[in-house]
Amino acid sequence: MKTFTQFTLAFASAILAVGTATAGPVNIPAKLPGIPLDESPVYNPAGNDEAYMMSVTEDQGPLGVSQQDGYKMTIRRDDDGETIWFRDLTPGFSRHNDDDEYTWIKGTVSGTDITVKAGQVIYQNDFYGQKLYLESVTVDNWGSVDKFLDEIHFTIEGDRIVQTDNTVYLAVYKDGETIDEAGFFIFMNNFVIEPVGEIDKITPPANVETEDWIMTWNGGSRSIKVARDAETYYVAGLAASAPEDYVSGTVSGNTVTFKSGYILTSNPTRYIRLIGAAPGQPDEWGFPTLEMIMSYTFDIADDGKTLTLNPADNYIVEASYNFSSFYNGFSAVKLFPYSGDKPAVPAAPEVDYDELNDLLTVTFPSADINGDYINPDRLTYRVEFDGVPYEFSPDSYFGLSEPMIEIPYSFTDYYDIYVNGPLHTIFLHDTPRWNTVEAVTTYTVDGISNSSSSASQSGIGDITVENKQIVAETYTDLTGRRITSPSPGSIVIVSTRYDDGTVVNSKRIIR
Structure with missing residues (x-):
């Protein structure tokens, strides 16, 4: 389940505050007449799957507005032609835990019009007592919810489906007994839904052996798959977000060149593009930028067993389908065979604590104390105060099903614990009073476990807030590309300019 910071009902105060008293704390019913609410979700309706792709504008309230593209969507149609079903109309919200438990949204077809009734259940988890609804709303000039509507309309334009009235928003809504328990998670409009054409899938020839290799770059490493013959290298894992997809590069002398723009399909929610990029001119804030290039090249050495990106300061970038966003980028890339898992002492992690957001940022190298690669799948970590x-409890971390002390390296609950390669971010809840926070990794191979030395941060001081006003904030992704508004779960560099001319740069994970 994709999750975001829940918007408070300041967005809906015009509706939900009607008839409330102002003196003293009171429980204000949020389940008001007129808000459509179905009882149960719909799973696995009849029909044949049709692959579609969706572009949409996401309004995340305080986080701003962002245009998203390349979302995967599946459509089914009834034989009578009067009913259409959408899966992932609100990307990331409709999956419980397997394909049979995806929720579907029903639409009724009349000519070129599709009517989607509001109040349909898009997520239900009885174990946690969670239920989310699809609502259709309008907003006023201040951005507050003006009213709930009974339906939203789409128009069929040839083989595309587009939103009929873009002043209406689809919203993911959580109902509650009180205002404090209810709220919105996201608002969406400007829907464009179109069928996916033929996508060329790269597959190594059956007679070519696939080998376990390692990819290293400035700041990290991971395992990849490589198959090769005299003319072609086939590589899977250059994109962390779509690790099962192969791309192919053509050998010429002592180099191998990969074209930009391969469409990767193994990501569960998006179609991803893998591209090359070169450093561009710094932007107005002095941050580096990247410019897409048509191909990227590796030098071949060691009888074909070592590939080194050339130039080293070029990047391999995971981009959105329409190239509008860059998700991850890697420079100084080197590829070589992996010699296998062996017992080793892992390198110490680096810990940073953000007191303002009660957030730990920890970098866990997939390397031993000598700098050699180790398999991150065999790493666990713990946090010590x-x-x-410290025990992470389901009582405080609702994405957990059981208490955890030793956390697997790649574990994420998509809400409080995020993973972006070696960079892990952890929102803290219900921690004891502490002076020092530490992170320790453990590497286990063949029953032999070795732990790193601890990385810690102490001397947490008070945050001093001077009488300064923020006049501008800009967001830059980790590849240096300016972005209008960051997506939830992304890690960005935020440049905050104050009215006295000072600028503060900080890393932030967007929830």
Whole structure:
């Protein structure tokens, strides 16, 4: 389940505050007449799957507005032609835990019009007592919800489906007994839904052996798959977000060249493009930028067993389908065979604590104390406060099903614990009072476990807030590309300019 910071009902105060008293704390019913609410979700309706792709504008309230493209969508149609079903109309919200438990949204077809009734259940988890609804709303000039509508309309334009009235928003809504328990998670409009054409899938020839290799870059490493013959290299794993997809490069002398723009399909929610990029001119804030290039090239050495990106300061970038966003970028890339898992002492992680957001940012190298690669799938970590291991409890971390002390390296609950390669971010809840926070990794191979030295941060001081006003904030992704508004779960560099001319740069994970 994709999750975001829940918007408070300041967005809906015009509706939900009607008839409330102002003196003293009161429980204000949020389940008001007129808000459509179905009882149950719909799973696995009849029909044949049709692959579609969706572009949409996402309004995340305080986080701003962002245009998203390349979202995967599946459509089914009834034989009578009067009913259409959408899966992932609100990307990331409709999946429980397997394909049979995807929720579907029903639409009724009349000519070129599709009517989608509001109040349909898009997510239900009885174990956690969670239920989310699809609502159709309008907003006023201040951005507050003006009213709930009974339906939203789409128009069929040839083989495309577009939103009929873009002043209406689809919203993911959580109902509650009180205003404090209810709220919105996201608002969406400007829907464009179109069928996916033929996508060329790269597959190594059956007679070519696939080998386990390692990819290293400035700041990290991971395992990849490589198959090769005299003319072609086939590589899977250059994109962390679509690790199962192969791309092919053509050998010429002592180089191998990969074209930009391959469409990767193994990401569960999006179609991803893999491209090359070169450093561009710094932007007005002095941050580096990247410019897409048509191909990227590796030098071949060691009898074909080592590939080194050339130039080293070029990037391999995971981009959105329409190239409008860059998700991840890697420079100084080197590829070589992996010699296998062996016992080793992992390198110490780096810990940073953000007191303002009660957030830990920890970098866990997939390397040993000598700088050699180790398999991150065999790494676990724990967080210690003043030397005492901290237990992450489902009572405080609702994405967990059981308490955890030792956390697998790649674990994420998509809400409080995020993973972006070696960079892990953890929102803290219900921690004891502490002076020092530490992170310790453990590497286990053949029953032999070795732990790193601890990385810690102490001396947490008070945050001083001077009488300064923010006049501008800009967001830059980790590849240096300016972005209008960051997507939830992304890690960005935020440049905050104050009215006295000072600029503060910080890393932030967007929820």
